[in-house]
Amino acid sequence: MKKELEKAYQPQNIEKRIYQAWEKSGYFNPNNLPGKRKKVFSISMPPSNVTGELHLGHAVGFTVQDILTRYHRMLGDKTLWLPGTDHAGISTQVMVERLITKEGLDRHKLGRDKFLQRVWQWKKKYGSRITEQTRQIGASCDWSREHFTMDATLTKAVQEAFIKMFKDKLIYRGQRIVNWCPRCASALSDLEVKHQETSSKLWYLRYPLFGSTKYLVVATTRPETMLGDTAVAVNPNDKRYEKYIGKTVLLPIMNREIPIIADRRVDQSFGTGAVKVTPAHDHLDYEIAQDHKLAIINIIGPDNRLTKQAGEFYGQSVQEARHSILKRLEEDELLDNTVDYIHNLARCERCGTPIEPLISKQWFVDIKKLAKPAIKAVTSGKIKIIPQRYEKIYFHWMNNIKDWCISRQLWWGHQIPVWYKDDKIKASVDKPGEGWTQDPDTLDTWFSSGLWTFSTLGWPEKTKDFKTFHPTSVMETSWDILFFWVARMIMMSLYHTGQVPFKTVYLHGLVLDRQGKKMSKSKGTGVDPIPMTEKYGTDAIRLSLVLGTSPGQDFRLYEEKIAGYRNFINKLWNVSRYILSQAAGPVKEPTAKNLADQWILSRLQTVTKQATEYLDGYQFSEAGTLIYEFLWHEFADWYLEATKIKQNTSILHYVLETVIKLAHPFMPFVTEEIWSRWHGTEKSKMLIIQPWPTYEKTFADPEAEKEFTSLKDFIIGARNFRAEHKIALSEKISAYFWGERAGLVSKNLEIVKSLARIENLENKKQLKATGSLSGLDYFIDYRHDDKKIKKEIEKISQYIQQLEQKLANKNFTDKAPKEIVAKEQEKLKEQKERLKKLL
């Protein structure tokens, strides 16, 4: 052990070097791991968006995945954690479009090929940023298997998948109403639309009844769409309008006669209870039109301008049209009323532009057929979701699933492998021949992500990796992409490979700011993990993202929390510094020489066992907290102090080594650093590949644990001594037990002095012989703080009464399990003895 171990842990100087050493060792790659590894453990890393930067959401996920990976690697599993990035169609294209706008260009001027070149350039320049940040968080994933969704092999997988689904008639092309983003000039799936409260107006329009001077009033937030109205609908139960059903109104401006129809879906209480029906530009109206066989008139084009069908308004933008139409209606006295109104406006998830529903020819997946087996995979238990309540949400969504629109009018992405020639359509990777042209559209990003667990392992080829690592063991991600991604992976994998993509889904919560709100970059309420890792160390961030959290449950993060875990890491650093400076050397078989030794060894075994069980059960917070408590408040605070009286190097080393192993998955950097200073930097001796500690029965000693705990309680109780007696006690202990070593002092004086007793009592044996703690009666005489003692007596008496009552209850003694009753009886006995001593 080198003496120059720094006084405080300095993560900045260490982390980069440690990560490089790990990466260089090759151990992230399961092929390079030592020993025979039969059991396989694999995780697919959710591909980060290439345009992205690491945020705390990633950090939580990576930490949990890394804990699992490191734990299983140490367990001796053939462990693979496969990383990658996603081309993120819309996000990336939007970003590059903005860039070229600044140059006065747009993608159409540039042309498809040149534009794509620009995107690739951009990807090359910034795409590695996120992977660098992934390294910074300590992710021990296999970079040699890193993939990008637009790699040649993955593109091939996408094409094969599409063609197979097309041939099986699971993918079809149809003219349907879709969510259209005018800015992106592309169709979107339902999931890519977000609703946001927006203040707007509700206009009440008068539609004259045909052949009458009366009119019906309809309310709308979108007056311009009236040009495309093909009916007015009312609820069949609405008495007010009963008499009009079957009649017609004259659509203003267009002077078109349109029917008044009855439909259950109309809400009587909204507006006037009469609705204008615009099938081409509203999802509900479209459905109503289908059922009532109404005409569909497309008046808004993909360019967000009115079509020829809009007559005199042809060519106007939607905004202009709204203005002119309102003006015209007002002039004709057909505008009844205008009120302020807040409604949920549908917006493009990526660019925020209001969505324009319109009729368009797009590609769809007939997803209901895929949903059935995907539901079964979860009900049958083949896939387990943690926490379980998300299964319900999953089922609800899957049971109500609608066809998935997968074509995007974007350039950045996988171009649809379909070719046209005259009226012929052919799905094929390559051009089928002269005169064929390929569909210009690309696929939804989530189509390729849906194949992620197997496309990254070489599918559709039957590679060794695929055979070895698929299905993967766990999918770890945040709950908000359960539908986007997790559900689609399950459907795609079952269909294409016949296997589930993973056996367990672990969902973590979202990281919230101090106020409990979603972190927002624009509001500046976010915590950027990278500067935090520099300030407090990555290990501290990792702990603060995992300890004290619960799966699927959102949680708040703030700086003090991180600082707290930084302190803990520093504690471990100093514990190691102390132990290694006391006696360097190899770890020997531990031999217990006194009660404290027995206690700590037994506790270590208990902790090892429990921590292992927690990790196996995905209870990361519990496992981490347990290690934290043991390391700090048992090993450091008590055992280490005890050894200041009588050192037992073998045990100090053994416990430190074991606890460092247990802590490694949670705080890899500091543990690896301590390890390397102790065991050297040789590759084969790295902590990352050390075997996970096992539970050794020989050290388990519940009796010792119990007795030491009593002793601790007694020592803590000694604080109630009067000051002068305390001094007397200290002096006595000092003179009696330390003799010539009386000079040894510690900050933690009280404990050290009191612990001197452990040694003298010849530990357990004597404790037993003298009747548990009776050997300590010697000190009890010094208890003199009457007030405190009185209070304690009161407390104990109360408790005794409680216990006596309980035991007197026949129902309890008869019906409760025997162990519980026995436990209560023992408690009563203990308390009575305690009381006796105090009186």
Add this chain to the structure above:
RNA sequence: GCGCGUGUAGCUCAGUUGGUUAGAGCGUCACAUUGACAUUGUGAAGGUCCCAGGUUCAACUCCUGGCACGCGCACCA
């Protein structure tokens, strides 16, 4: 509308099959301090586990019904 979550110490949160006198961190207060560590140590104060019923020998935990806050889904024009 349908569904989900949360409510435990001043603050942030744990609490997996119902069973020690309900826990931790931070904060507060008191005390300690020379050699592992002030990024320290020891302790104290602080709780009708949201409310009301029910099941049970036993409920923070299970059931029913409220209240408050947050979120998701949905055809809110």
